Amino acid sequence: MTEGNVAGGPPTEGTNAELGRLRQLAREMGESSLAMVHAGWQAFRAGDLELAQKVLDLDTQLDRYDQEIEHQVIRYLVTQRPSAGDLRAAAALLKVTTHLDRIGRLGFDIAMITTPVDGHDPPALVDLLSTMDEKVESMVNQALEALVRGDAASAKQLFVRDDDVDRMHRSATRLCIRELVHHPMSAGRLSGELLVARHFERIADNACKIAERTIYAATGERRAEYLPRHPSRPYALEPEPK
Secondary structure, three states, X not given: OOOOEOOOOOOOOOHHHHHHHHHHHHHHHHHHHHHHHHHHHHHHHHOOHHHHHHHHXXXXXXXXXXXXXXXXXXXXXXXXXXXXHHHHHHHHHHHHHHHHHHHHHHHHHHHHOOOOOOOOOOHXXXXXXXXXXXXXXXXXXXXXXXXXXXXXXXXXOHHHHHHHHHHHHHHHHHHHHHHHHHXXXXXXXXXXXXXHHHHHHHHHHHHHHHHHHHHHHHXXXXXXXXXXXXXXXXXXXXXXXX
């Protein structure tokens, strides 16, 4: 797509300010999604059913954000005359909200599996999950900041950080399997912790998807153009961590 105005002529006055407002609205949605994730983990960790219910109740707020941003972006596209770059940015926001909604829903899902803590809770696994919570929260915040600023360089840093979360997810899986061997009666709790680790890994993936949209909006580049996918192999072929 060539740069310039889609409809011809200069952009309508206030176009950039309107796009900035839309980005800030997406950031607010992201903060709401992160609040659900963090509180969902805190509820699961403590077996706090009251806090879990509060997380579940936030789902309607997330839906309102999603609908409002979609409405405002469509209005922006219809009433303004954005340049090709601004058009990419506005279109990217429609996809970003999908990933933000998924992040919040993963926090919702963590809250959904909260049960009173009455079994074996291995400290090493809890510590690892807490670290994952912190890391994915930091990743989403970085993705949101890059989105607001249109910072492609910062967005690209997230792909390396995602590899770290993938490794932690695999470590959590191994820990759960080892604990199941020694504490089979705690299978219910351990399976929940395994799900939490998976949800954190998916949150990191969605942060990377937001980064992809940010980079495309800022540069017009697709991921394959700046970060070819590395070869994959079954996890079973990876060496055991020392």
